[in-house]
Amino acid sequence: MKHKKHSSGHWSRLLAAVVAVSLLLTACKKDKDEEKLVVVSGSGNIQDDLDKFRTLLGGTLNTTPGAVGGYREINWDAVPDSLVGKSMSNNFFNTPGNNVPASLQRGLTYEPGTGEFRVSATNFIEVNNTTGGEFAAFSGNKTFANISNGLWPIKPEVPGQPLAATVRGFGIVFSDVDAANSTFMEFFNEDKSLGKFFAPARSGGSSFSFLGVYFKEAKVTSIRVGHQGTLAAGGKDVSDGGTADLVILDDFIYDEPVKK
Structure with missing residues (x-):
């Protein structure tokens, strides 16, 4: 029995069809994934x-414990x-107790032992004086940083209670992100x-960048923040000839934490 020979054109058309189907399936998966979350940046x-x-x-x-819906x-x-x-x-902004001000019961904590968390009124020149003109406060005059660790977690809790919670969205204002990725x-x-x-990365002559992600279906139990270098290690910012893209943080925005 003679086998039918296929022309090179036949194999080209077959390969093109396989590639087209693969691209279609990839696009469908991407569209489906994008339907599950919203990125605002x-x-x-x-x-x-x-x-x-x-x-x-x-x-x-929301400004008091016991809220339903809304954001903090x-x-x-x-x-x-x-x-x-x-x-x-680590629980400064979720200190439990009946006599604690509501302003300190916002459902935000950090994992102990993951760095030294500080607030500054001078954009941290007291920690690293080589970065004096790099950073700025977005609201008010105080900013926040983990000065000793470039990778650290945020843990939502029920506002006013030491109970693990979940959120669906979390956003941060960053100051002086120079490098993408x-x-x-x-x-x-x-x-x-x-x-x-x-x-x-920052643009338009401003120091500020914002990143917020909202999950329509998934529940978030923790958020890991990562950045290059630390202020306490010393050294200049990458924009000033240093080796690390040093950043600080300002506003945190997240939906009302719900008990797990």
């Missing part, structure tokens, strides 16, 4: 980006001057990564 004038993210989280700012925000100016420049406790947030549901997202 920008640099320069980021006010519209913040407002968009606030609306996405419910549009109502931290801009660090609630930190008293007596604690500026000093190490902060250097500063990021990675979201987790327990040990499962929900994705890593990079803050855009």
Whole structure:
């Protein structure tokens, strides 16, 4: 029996069909994944980006424990001057107790032992005086940084209670992100990564970048923040001839934490 020979044109058409199907399946998967989350990011004038993210989280700012729906925000100016420049406790913004001010019960904690968290009123020149003109506060005059660790987790809790909680969205205002793909947030549901997202580099003559991610279906149990270098290690910023893209943080925005 003679076997039918296929021309090179036949194999070319077959290969093209396989590639087309593969691309279609990839596009469908990408579209499906994008339907499950919303990324809001920008640099320069980021006010519209913040407002968009606030609306996405419910549009109502919560200021007391026991709220349902809406969002919470931290801009660090609630930190008293007596604690500026000093190490902060990991639960400073979720201190339990009946006599604790509601401003200190916002459901935000850090994992102990993952660095030294501080608030500054001078954009951290007291920690690293080579960065004096690099950073700026977005709101008020106080900013935040983990000065000794470039990779650290945020843990949501029920506001006013030491109970693990989940959120669906979290956003941060960064100051002086110079390099793309250097500063990021990675979201987790327990040990499962929900994705890593990079803050855009600053632009438009402004120091500020914003990154916020909202998950329509998944519940977020922790957020890992990553950035190059640390302020306490010394050295100049990459924009001034240094080797690391040093950054600090201002506003945190997230939806009302819900008990796991």
